[in-house]
Amino acid sequence: MTAKHHLELTQVGIDFPTPKGPFTALTDVNLKIQKGEFISLIGHSGCGKSTVLNIIAGLHKATKGGVILDGHEVNEPGPERAVVFQNHSLLPWLTAYKNVELAVKQTSKGRSKAEMRDWVEHNLELVHMSHAVDKLPAEISGGMKQRVGIARALAMEPKVLLMDEPFGALDALTRAHLQDSIMEIHADLGNTVVMITHDVDEAVLLSDRIVMMTNGPSATIGEILDIELQRPRDRLALADNPQYNHYRHEVLTFLYEKQRKVESVAEHRKKAQGKTKANDASVA
Ligand SMILES: Nc1ncnc2c1ncn2[C@@H]1O[C@H](COP(=O)(O)OP(=O)(O)O)[C@@H](O)[C@H]1O
Numbered sequence: 401m402t403a404k405h406h407l408e409l410t411q412v413g414i415d416f417p418t419p420k421g422p423f424t425a426l427t428d429v430n431l432k433i434q435k436g437e438f439i440s441l442i443g444h445s446g447c448g449k450s451t452v453l454n455i456i457a458g459l460h461k462a463t464k465g466g467v468i469l470d471g472h473e474v475n476e477p478g479p480e481r482a483v484v485f486q487n488h489s490l491l492p493w494l495t496a497y498k499n500v501e502l503a504v505k506q507t508s509k510g511r512s513k514a515e516m517r518d519w520v521e522h523n524l525e526l527v528h529m530s531h532a533v534d535k536l537p538a539e540i541s542g543g544m545k546q547r548v549g550i551a552r553a554l555a556m557e558p559k560v561l562l563m564d565e566p567f568g569a570l571d572a573l574t575r576a577h578l579q580d581s582i583m584e585i586h587a588d589l590g591n592t593v594v595m596i597t598h599d600v601d602e603a604v605l606l607s608d609r610i611v612m613m614t615n616g617p618s619a620t621i622g623e624i625l626d627i628e629l630q631r632p633r634d635r636l637a638l639a640d641n642p643q644y645n646h647y648r649h650e651v652l653t654f655l656y657e658k659q660r661k662v663e664s665v666a667e668h669r670k671k672a673q674g675k676t677k678a679n680d681a682s683v684a
Pocket residue numbers: 416417418423425443444445446447448449450451452616
């Protein structure tokens with residue numbers, strides 16, 4: 401096993417069958433991730449970010465190419481690749497504690513009862529949820545539910561933590577708290593993380609590299625930006641950091657110039673006028 405090729409996506413492409421024939425969502429996605437790296441995937445809605453994550457998770461099978469984790473091809477979901485979704489997906493009839501415990505049981509590490517309790521509690525503590533272990537999902541806030549979802553994923557001791565817009569549904573303050581927690585946990589545990597986000601600040605704050613995807617169909621990696629900001633990172637200090645703002649600008653330029661998705665009102669008007677003229681001409 402070489403640290404260089406911890407997680408490797410090679411020539412990944414996928415065609416989805418549709419009534420109109422195959423739809424090529426991704427082509428030629430190549431990415432080598434090192435152990436412990438924090439990677440963000442960013443790109444416009446519908447470009448294929450979740451599809452990439454789901455292929456790494458083993459939930460979708462690539463039509464072309466494939467994924468290798470520590471020398472083994474990924475063919476199906478497994479506990480070494482835990483996923484956190486935007487909507488917590490906790491079982492509503494189980495307490496926070498029981499939700500985490502259920503996931504740990506699936507990893508079958510042969511823990512004693514006492515070891516199990518310690519481990520579940522430890523992971524809930526990591527996400528600052530020790531005070532609410534016996535609460536049901538309906539009894540806690542959205543941010544707390546995401547914390548439990550993260551604890552559940554971490555408790556499986558994954559080699560890779562996959563997160564699909566994990567903070568996307570939260571208000572800005574709650575999101576900031578959870579980002580700080582994720583940075584702490586990443587510093588402590590050193591998991592490899594692949595996180596999807598559409599938040600440019602979040603991507604720059606958290607990542608070692610930002611992987612920017614082109615628009616689909618046949619989406620692929622457009623650019624990769626190395627974020628060489630010292631850790632631990634502090635959001636307040638970074639607000640006036642020129643390097644931070646440079647990275648931010650790079651991502652914004654990629655998204656809103658190079659991969660612009662929505663035409664401006666002025667452009668739309670221009671096109672519409674062009675069409676009217678063409679129509680007029682054809683009538684004349
Ligand atoms: N199971 C599927 N069948 C057909 N098309 C799909 C399927 N899953 C995703 N797609 C299409 O693939 C593209 C990428 O989707 P997705 O990965 O969800 O985008 P993102 O997460 O970047 O918003 C979209 O055009 C979407 O409609």
